[in-house]
Amino acid sequence: MELLWSNKVLAAKDISKIIKEYIGWEKNTTYTVIKRLIDKGAVKREDPGFMCKAAISKRTVQAIETKVLLNKLYNGSLSTFLNEYLKNQDLSKAEIMELQRIIGEQRF
Structure with missing residues (x-):
């Protein structure tokens, strides 16, 4: 969420790369967390490009x-x-x- 609050909109692939570098999560783990945040209404997904943005401040x-x-x-x-x-x-x-x-x- 911090990434989205500071960057406004990011592609899921870019989020995955950043998280891999700083936390060490694999792409699938990051995508699972993003999916859960979308399901909870905290993140909005926009296509094309699986663009993510915060849905909650x-x-x-x-x-x-x-x-x-x-x-x-x-x-x-x-x-x-x-x-x-x-x-x-x-x-x-x-x-x-x-x-x-x-x-x-x-x-x-």
């Missing part, structure tokens, strides 16, 4: 994965996550002020 995937993580590890509680995470961090004054600004901008 990175931001959307991040939001979904964040929600899954919060549900799995913190029973869906953002405040519990933030409390646990932040108490183990050494935040600068600037970082604390930025977090306060972000929270202050939230609509109630």
Whole structure:
């Protein structure tokens, strides 16, 4: 998905070559993953040339994965996550002020 988000459209054969170089997957493995992503609606296939493009934005995937993580590890509680995470961090004054600004901008 990172390849498609950064390149917009790539031929499956090019994706396969890049993945082979960086991860070591064979062409069939890469094509299987692409097919699964198409079946899940995350990737669109365009012909001719088996051109692939992302059908879902990175931001959307991040939001979904964040929600899954919060549900799995913190029973869906953002405040519990933030409390646990932040108490183990050494935040600068600037970082604390930025977090306060972000929270202050939230609509109630």
